[in-house]
Amino acid sequence: MLGNISTSTMGYVWLALVAVVYLSIRIDAYSARQRSANELVVKHTNTDSLCGNLTFVTRAEWKAKPPKRRTVMLIPVAYTIIHHTDTAQCHSFEECSQDMRIFQKWHMEDRGWDDIGYNFVVGGDQRVYIGRDWDTVGTHAGSWYYNHHSQGIAIIGNYTSLLPSPGVLKVFHQLTECGVQLGYLTDRYVLRGHRDVRQLGPTSCPGDTLYAEIRRWPHYLEPKANKSTKY
Numbered sequence: 001m002l003g004n005i006s007t008s009t010m011g012y013v014w015l016a017l018v019a020v021v022y023l024s025i026r027i028d029a030y031s032a033r034q035r036s037a038n039e040l041v042v043k044h045t046n047t048d049s050l051c052g053n054l055t056f057v058t059r060a061e062w063k064a065k066p067p068k069r070r071t072v073m074l075i076p077v078a079y080t081i082i083h084h085t086d087t088a089q090c091h092s093f094e095e096c097s098q099d100m101r102i103f104q105k106w107h108m109e110d111r112g113w114d115d116i117g118y119n120f121v122v123g124g125d126q127r128v129y130i131g132r133d134w135d136t137v138g139t140h141a142g143s144w145y146y147n148h149h150s151q152g153i154a155i156i157g158n159y160t161s162l163l164p165s166p167g168v169l170k171v172f173h174q175l176t177e178c179g180v181q182l183g184y185l186t187d188r189y190v191l192r193g194h195r196d197v198r199q200l201g202p203t204s205c206p207g208d209t210l211y212a213e214i215r216r217w218p219h220y221l222e223p224k225a226n227k228s229t230k231y
């Protein structure tokens with residue numbers, strides 16, 4: 001009898017041990033997930049990194065409407081597409097936030113898109129307004145392929161006959177390098193202008209002056225189709 005009790009007690013002890021080991025594994029996995037989430041936040045705020053030098057404006061801050069739908073983008077992507085918004089420049093958080101709401105309304109209601117088309121928008125106030133963010137497919141390129149394989153970044157203003165301010169261009173460069181640092185853009189990503197990739201008919205975007213400027217930047221690579229038209 002005593003032997004039987006000991007055997008069943010031992011059984012309970014083993015069960016308890018197995019449960020403790022199982023729980024500690026689960027807790028470790030949970031902590032690891034929490035750690036990586038915290039690290040991402042740290043990366044966004046660490047002042048030593050290029051991302052930390054940027055002032056991001058969240059969707060809540062610019063009072064975005066929720067998207068109708070969201071398609072997750074497979075990252076990292078190999079392209080950055082630059083746009084101008086073909087509107088007046090904005091110079092403050094209030095002005096640029098209002099522009100963001102206008103773009104979102106135009107894209108969602110008039111164009112029937114799921115959300116504001118761009119992944120990010122850089123304002124004349126040198127802030128980075130979060131559109132669809134790094135990990136959501138945008139609607140900005142006029143090309144299914146490029147929407148699914150690029151970060152679409154717009155600069156508020158019309159750059160047909162002038163350039164964005166040096167401060168705004170610096171923010172654009174820091175944003176793309178931040179994307180590389182966070183693993184959302186490949187380190188050898190290719191930069192193109194909207195006019196290089198649009199398949200729904202020609203566009204002047206990102207404006208002649210800005211387009212001439214980006215063609216001098218190291219990540220810019222002329223599309224093959226344009227090269228072939230030269231011969």
Ligand SMILES: [Zn+2]
Pocket residue numbers: 082083084140194203205206
């Ligand atoms: Zn464009």
